[in-house]
Amino acid sequence: MKSNIRHLRNLILLLILAAGTIYILWNHNRPATWHTTQGYIYGTTYHITYQSPQNLDKTIVEALQSVDRSLSAFNPQSTLSRINRNETQETDTLFRRLFYTAQHVSQTTRGAFDITVGPLVNAWGFGFKNKENVTQALIDSLLRLTGYTKIHINGKKQLVKEHPGIQLDCSAIAKGFGCDLVAEEMQKHKIRNFLIEIGGEIRASGNNKEGHTWTIGVVKPEEQADSTLANPIQTVLSLTNTALATSGNYRNFYIEGDKKYAHTINPHTGQPIQHSLLSATIIAPTCTEADAYATASMVMGLQSAVEILKSEPGILWYFIYQDEDGQEKAMYSPELEPHIVRQ
Numbered sequence: 584m585k586s587n588i589r590h591l592r593n594l595i596l597l598l599i600l601a602a603g604t605i606y607i608l609w610n611h612n613r614p615a616t617w618h619t620t621q622g623y624i625y626g627t628t629y630h631i632t633y634q635s636p637q638n639l640d641k642t643i644v645e646a647l648q649s650v651d652r653s654l655s656a657f658n659p660q661s662t663l664s665r666i667n668r669n670e671t672q673e674t675d676t677l678f679r680r681l682f683y684t685a686q687h688v689s690q691t692t693r694g695a696f697d698i699t700v701g702p703l704v705n706a707w708g709f710g711f712k713n714k715e716n717v718t719q720a721l722i723d724s725l726l727r728l729t730g731y732t733k734i735h736i737n738g739k740k741q742l743v744k745e746h747p748g749i750q751l752d753c754s755a756i757a758k759g760f761g762c763d764l765v766a767e768e769m770q771k772h773k774i775r776n777f778l779i780e781i782g783g784e785i786r787a788s789g790n791n792k793e794g795h796t797w798t799i800g801v802v803k804p805e806e807q808a809d810s811t812l813a814n815p816i817q818t819v820l821s822l823t824n825t826a827l828a829t830s831g832n833y834r835n836f837y838i839e840g841d842k843k844y845a846h847t848i849n850p851h852t853g854q855p856i857q858h859s860l861l862s863a864t865i866i867a868p869t870c871t872e873a874d875a876y877a878t879a880s881m882v883m884g885l886q887s888a889v890e891i892l893k894s895e896p897g898i899l900w901y902f903i904y905q906d907e908d909g910q911e912k913a914m915y916s917p918e919l920e921p922h923i924v925r926q
Contacts, residue, residue: 631765677760690731789823801864826867
């Protein structure tokens with residue numbers, strides 16, 4: 584009797600193992616289909632296309648939400664929000680990853696990128712709506728709380744501030760970071776062909792449905808009478824296995840004299856930038872880097888950005904600026920030439 588039961592158990596176990604093996608082989612050999620998912624995150628939209636035998640939408644959403652839980656200034660329970668309120672100094676893994684990249688770009692760009700600049704941006708208001716209330720005394724007081732050298736992570740993985748009033752804002756880099764985290768999930772699942780876009784920041788890999796490298800448009804930095812209309816395309820790039828980010832307020836400029844300026848605050852002066860660079864598109868190995876360098880370029884201006892970025896390995900750029908006659912022109916890395924499909 585016991586022998587029969589033992590044989591029956593072994594038979595059931597073999598059947599389970601066989602069924603599992605068949606399922607794994609079937610799933611592995613299942614034809615990879617194209618999936619598209621989209622939604623709203625970080626105050627903007629996302630669109631993700633990928634070729635996979637399985638639907639990874641839940642995995643994608645979880646990756647995106649993990650950034651919100653760690654780094655969102657609008658989520659009161661995020662690690663960043665709690666650090667800003669001085670409720671904790673403890674950081675998490677995602678926070679540290681982003682922090683170290685941000686600090687590296689800050690050092691490389693001589694402080695043009697700075698995640699402590701948020702209070703100055705808020706003081707001016709979106710579109711400089713509060714500029715009448717911004718005094719030099721206010722700027723000076725906020726500059727005392729601004730500077731990437733005034734923060735660091737210690738040996739206990741704690742965020743240390745030089746002054747408790749320092750506030751961090753990672754919104755200028757979080758979208759790119761989100762793209763990279765989703766890309767990492769794709770790679771974990773052995774997915775080669777995908778395009779991730781979050782608020783215009785992009786991470787591309789492999790080929791599109793037609794078997795070609797991905798074509799990505801760089802838009803013209805022009806104001807539109809109807810804000811719901813898409814901007815016309817300046818140029819089209821053919822890219823794969825790389826990331827792209829663009830900084831530049833396409834529908835928000837201010838006019839001073841005969842010049843048009845983008846709405847960007849200089850972390851060094853606390854004042855709006857005064858140069859002719861209208862749009863900065865960066866191509867980099869990761870979207871986190873591309874996002875940060877694009878923001879920094881808008882602060883540095885055309886010549887300074889070119890000077891610094893040309894010595895950074897793996898970084899390509901496409902800048903749109905206004906010349907002395909008020910005409911919009913483009914300048915880009917020589918290495919980008921083979922990737923330009925249409926000018």
